[in-house]
Each structure stands twice: as structure tokens, then as C-alpha cells.
Amino acid sequence: MKYIDEYRNKDLIRKLVNRIYRYSEREYTFMEVCGGHTMAIHRFGIPSLLPQNISLKSGPGCPVCVTGKSYIDKAIAYSQMEDVIVCSYGDLLRVPGSTSSLYKEKATGADVRMVYSLMDALKIARQHPNQKVVFLAIGFETTAPGSAVGLLEAGKEGLDNFYLFSSHKLMPPAMEAIVEEGIKIDGYICPGHVSTITGKEIYTRIPEKYGLACVITGFEPLDILQSILMLIEQLENHDPKVEIQYKRAVRQDGNKKAREYMNQVFEPRDDWWRGLGILKKSGLGIRKEYRDFDAEHEMPLETTTDEADRGCICGEILKGLKEPVDCKLFGTSCTPVYPVGACMVSSEGACQAYYKYRKHE
């Protein structure tokens, strides 16, 4: 397959791995903060190719995983309202709230629909003018502009039955919080898709303030291995900085137009992250001007707790402090079929990736 096979070329992979093997003096730990990277790393078996001195940790980069229980509880409450249709991406449906999940609610008759894009949700709103359509807007800088455009489109069309329930989050505050918490990593495999929107600017504080290496990385095996080599070389040269490996998709200054849409509709607010707690200005709320489309404003609900289930260590896993196999629940009472924690629900979650690809290693 053109544009994919080139990035999975076995000979080039071997050459890169050989170069990485040359740096066997020091131990290096790198964190990937994008669920897409977590998945690719395990799917292609990248850890099996790396030397012992290099370890990879998964960070808080899967939007489903960092979303708190209270968000799920509210989404369930919306789904129980008579005249409401809840539209969501598939993964979120199975995340357990305090007592139920959207998946279970759907089975008992709630109108919960799985959509592949926000455009599908708009279509449903057009088809059901007498019902309220609530779209569960989750994701980082990558998906937030899309939500913004959807909301603006609804405004333009006069679709007064369409609402966003925002759980959009911003990546840099979480990346800084990880370091502030004293978690020992040497560098970040920076998210590729987020960076197509933001550009490299958002990460500059990380090498400057904390001395960590940063490489914006693509999602194919060659991308990831090349980035690991770039991270090592930055550190070996004592020159931590932000570099772009994923040049075929990421521009230095990102996508200005997309950011304009995002800033037009959303404003930063303090937000709760699984494992990290409340982080200042780390979430995106809908601006006053667009309140008519804000589910939280138009249909306010009481907030429930975000505390995790007893025994679940998703929080520590998301911070890279522990590995999924360190969790007592892992593989016993928490599996992809019966997940307890969000990291086991999402196909991009660290626990599910471990379970699927490295089980009982």
C-alpha cells in the first residue's frame, strides 16, 4: 500500500534498530502521550525490537481514558431524558460510570447512537427536529476544531436541537503535570495528530524548563523508531529541544485556521484528568456566545464523583508510574470484555494494548 509500506520496510527498520543499539551506555525512558502511538508500538511489536536500556511508557494521551466518571454519569443522565438522543464515538460507550455505562443504558432502551463523525450527529439532529441531540465531544486539540466547526454549522443552519457536551482537553498541561509530579522520563514522543493543529510551539517549555527531549512523531513503525533515535541523539548531544519527525503532516506553526475555529468556540477552563486530578486551564469549555449549543448550560446536571474504583490504578498507569501488569485487577477482574478502568476500555488505552499484545509476558 503506497505511503504505508514505505514506512514498514523491514530493511530500513533493521538499519534504524542497529543505530539505536549503538547507544547502550545509558538507560533511557521515553513516554508516548498519544493513544495512537501506544497502539502502533504494541501492534507492530516495537518493544521486542528495542535494546534493554530503552523503555517506553504510556502517558495520558487516550481521550477516553482520561475522561472522568462524572462525565460518563452526566452523559448517561442525558441519555435517560425522554426527548434526548446521545451521539458518541464507539469507545466511550463502554466506559463505566458510577453505576452504569452508556452501552448498558442503550440495551435498556436509551437512545444512544454510535457515530463515526460529528457530521453524523448533525444529520441525526436534522432528521429528528423534535428531539434534542447531544454530541459527546471528547478528544484533544485534534478533534476540538472539528467540534467547533460542527457547532458553527449548527448555528448557521439554525439547528436549535443540537448540543455539544464538551470534554475536550489540551495536551501541554498534562505533559507538564507529569514532569511536575516527579515522574522520571527523559523525553516525550509527542503526539502527531495534535501537532498538526498546534504546531511545535506548544511543547517548547518542556525542553526549556525541564530539559526533556521532544520529538513530534508519526504513527508508522519507521516514524516511531526514527523518533526514538532522534530523542536519544538530542540527549547524547545535551541539546534537548522540540523536533518534528512527522514532517509529512506537521508544519512548524500547525493549522492556523483550525485553531481560529477552536478559539472562536471554546475557551480554556480547569479540568479533571484521571490520574492527574484538576489541572489549570487544561480543558475546553464552550464560550458564552455559543451557550445555546452547550449541553451543560442548556440542560444542567448535578456533578457526581470522579474518584476511581477501589483497586483500579488507571491513574498511576496514565502517569507512567506503574505498568498495567502491576494492577491487581489486570487480566483478572478487569479485561477488555469486563473493563473496570477506562484504560482497559479504549482500544488506545495502555491496559488494553498490554492485554491484547503482551498479555502475561
Add this chain to the structure above:
Amino acid sequence: MSEQILLSHGSGGEMSHQLIRDLFVRYFDNELLSGLSDSSVLGVCPGDLVFTTDSYVVDPLFFPGGNIGKLAVCGTVNDLAVSGADPVYLSAGFIIEEGMEMETLEKIVKSMADEAHNAGVQIVTGDTKVVNKGKADQLFINTSGVGFLRRGSFDINSGNEIKAGDKIIINGYTGDHGIAVLAARENLNIHSQIQSDCASLNKLISKIIRNIDGIHFMRDLTRGGLATVLCEISEDKFYGIEIEENHIPVREEVRGVCEMLGMEPIYIANEGKFISVVDPEEADKLLSLMHSEKLGQHAAIIGEVVEEHPGRVIMNTEIGGSRIIDMLTGEQLPRIC
């Protein structure tokens, strides 16, 4: 006949009789069925009887390469064939939503008859129920099937004969059916040329069993795909399985759609694919036999049974790494068959 299915077509009265006579008996025509009695007498069994059942709820009813009717015949025929049996008789139960177009139903029934003819089986008994509009999605079909076990075929069903060193062979491209159905769904807006691989495998399998010794196991690769079957046969066993990602036949288009949707072809459903676990001495012979047949022309050896990592399936990835293969969890695509 009227142009649409009405509730009275399921009443058991005149309309039901008309539907059975003018549609089902007309297409499925055979002596056992045309007696229209409550049961069919199947005569003396020439050996052990093998019995299976399956229900079909695929959405949409028609997809590139097949429809729910063809699928309902192939699926049940294949379940019997991979058990080492020669399929002979099928039953067909129809649950129809009120208002379904008669013309659509006729097309489906006709393709069931064609596929039954193709596979050499007879549909000898059936049932029709009509439910109120909105209480079913157009049409669901259940087929049960009986076949006679071929002598010496006992163990290809159980997997008890599998041992380290055995080769694992697939009869062609994996993932075609699942992706063809997915692409046929309106909401995804994928335009592709991919056809479902939906086909009756009994003739090919019968030929293999007659000509090749040392077949230790066979299983068709339906929901959950190749990965799930490999996990099933190695679970709790004293051997492991090792497969080579690069050797698994996958069409470019299927790979492309999978990449786009974050799926893996080894988890996608098939309706005309099966794996054989075969003695290494016989593997090449089996492969050349398959290559000489239309339904096996893209067959490939994809891996082998190993002594290492008992109970686990390991895949050597296309880039030279290795990883575990686990069963499909959750539902990847509801109503794929």
C-alpha cells in the same frame, strides 16, 4: 402474489399457503419439501449424523458478492463441511417484517436455491413467521443443516490431533466479507470494489479430505476472524502457535479500509475461508491441491504449531517484531452475518 409481505402471510391460512407454494416450494423444489408435511423423513443414515444451526441477520440484506439468502446457505454448509461432514439437508426459517417487498424476498429465496444447488444440498423443511412493522429489520433467516460424517474425519473437528510442527494453511484472502458488508453500509460512505468471499466450501473440503492424509484440524473463519480461531485452538493447550504477518493473504483494498478504521484484517469476518492444520509432510501437497481450485487459488501457509509459549499465539509482525494475538473483544461490527 401481493407485492408486499402482509401479516396474513404468517397467519397459517390461505395467504401462508400461497406464499409457501408460490415462492418457497417453487424455488427450493424437491420431493421431500413438496410433500408439505410438518416434518420430512430423511431416510437411513449412511454414517454418523452431524447437525448444526445458525441464524442470519446481516445488514444490509444485499452486499457486494452476496445477500442474506446466499449467506444462510453457505454459512451452514460450511459449518458442516469443516466438521468433516458432507452436508445433505437444510432447513430454512424466515422471520419477515410486515411490509417487506415480495420482489426482494423472491430474489433472496432464489439465491438460496441457487446456492443450495451449487453446494449439492436440499432445503427440505421450513417455516415462515411475519412480525409487525418495526418489530424486526426486514428479514432474519435461520438455517439448520445435517450432514454425514466422512469416515476417519472425527478428529478434524476436535483439534485433538494437532501437534507441534504442524503447518497452518488458509485458503485465500482474509477479511473480504466483513469489509464488503461494512462498505455497503450507507453511513460510512466508503466506495470499494471489495466483494464478499461468501461461498460454499464443502466441495473443496471434501476433495482435500479424500486426497490428503494428515489433516489434523479445520475451522471456518467467520466472526472474530483468523485471530480468534487461532486463539481458540491454542487455548489451554500444550503447544503454541506462531504466524507470519507477511504471509497472511490480505487484499490491498481490505488493508486500506482497515488502516483507515483502525482495524486489523486478522479480526475481520469471512464467509468463504477456513484454516487447515496439517502434518508438515503433507503441507505442500495440500497447498498445490488448493491452488488448483478456484476457492483455494490464493491459499498460503501462514504459520505453524510450536512447542514454545504453550497456549499462546505469537505473530511475527511485518516489520520483524513480535507480539501476542488475542481474541476479538467487544463487538467490532454488529450484524455482519
